[in-house]
Amino acid sequence: MNTAVEKRKINPYLTHKAEILKIFKETEVEYTFRLESDFNLNFGQFLEVSIPGYGEAPISVSNFTDEWLELTIRKVxxxxxxxxxxxxxxxxxxRGPYGNGFKLENYRDxxxxxxAGGTGLAPVRSLIEYANNNLDDFSDFEVLAGFKNAQSLLFERDIKRWRENFDVLLTVDQTCDIWGECVGLITEHIAELHLDNIExxxxxxxxxxxxMKYSIIEFxxxxxxxxxxxxSYERKMHCGLGKCGHCKIEDSYVCVDGPVYNYADVKEIKD
Known part of the structure; x- marks a missing residue:
């Protein structure tokens, strides 16, 4: 067993030094960093990312393989x-990985x-990429992605590939020329869906x-x-270990119990 992986399993406070292999500029304020990795990851999980002297922050893993992972990071x-x-x-x-992700067994067949709205596309990107390469694992797959404007569009290179295999609808809040795509809030386009075989x-x-609130209402x-x-409830996560209490919503620690939840289990909690 890899010693570094074994240590991380024993002590979740330990950090792992990872080399940046490639950098992709997504927008003026959002870059995707590909780093070397031997983490055992699931879709939708996150890592704590740090630089000594500058701090630490939880960042969703936006894609991964057995040899590398990608983090899409906004400059804020x-x-x-x-x-x-x-x-x-x-x-x-x-350090990590942390959290409860999108478990494939819940979505197979x-x-x-x-x-996904805006940067919300990052936490589900790895699952979408898996579907793109393993379409037989699903009966059907479709993506609706909403952005503020054309300048905030993420993963354009991926979207072009995904569209070769399944439907990807892009919509922007503001009128603009973006591949001739839809304009308006994503909720407007959910209402236009005709769902077959809902069960x-x-x-x-x-x-x-x-x-998220109004998209769920439309569904x-x-x-x-x-x-x-x-x-996926992510915005309040901090330590990743359920110790600081920053992400606690009623009795749930988002960084431990989430960030991925079944809506039926959390629809009554008040954030």
Whole structure:
């Protein structure tokens, strides 16, 4: 067994020094960093990412293989500003992985609809990529992705590949020229869906809280039961270990019990 992996399993506080293999510029403020990795990951999990002297933050894993992982990081403060200054060959410090992800057994042989808003596409990107390479594992697969404007579009290179295998609807909040795509909030386009075989359909909703709230309402209007809707609550995570209490919502620690939940289990909790 790899010694570094064994140590991380024994002591979740230990960090792992990882080399940056490649950097992809997604937008002016969002870069994707590909790092060497021997982590045992699941879709939708996150890592604690740090640079000594600059701090630490929880970041969702946006894609992974057995040899590397990718983190899509927005430039929003001291730590992330410094990360955006790094080059290929530099290093980040990682600990984890943490959290409850999207377990494949919940979605296998089902009709899957992923509704993602903005950077909410990052936590589900690895699952979408898996579907792109393993379509036979699903009855159907569809993605709805909403962005503020064309300049905030993420993973354009991936979306072009995904569209070769399944439907990907892009919509922007503001009028603009973006591949001739839809304009308007993602909730407007959920309402236009005609769902067949609802009992074999699973819905995944990830994005800003208002987008998630009203997207779920639209799916409910279409007759989707609450226990067939899955959400990822991420915005309050901090330590990753359920120790700091920053992410506690009623009796649930999001970084431990989540960030992925079945909506039926959390629909009554008040954030």
């Amino acid at each position: 403060g001291k730590l992330t500003d410094k990360i955006h200054e790094l080059q290929e060959g530099d290093h980040l410090y990682l 089902k009709n899957i609809i992923v509704a 074999n359909t699973e819905i995944i909703v990830v994005g800003p809280p208002p987008m 409910q209007k279409l007759g989707v039961p609450d226990d067939q809707i899955w959400v």
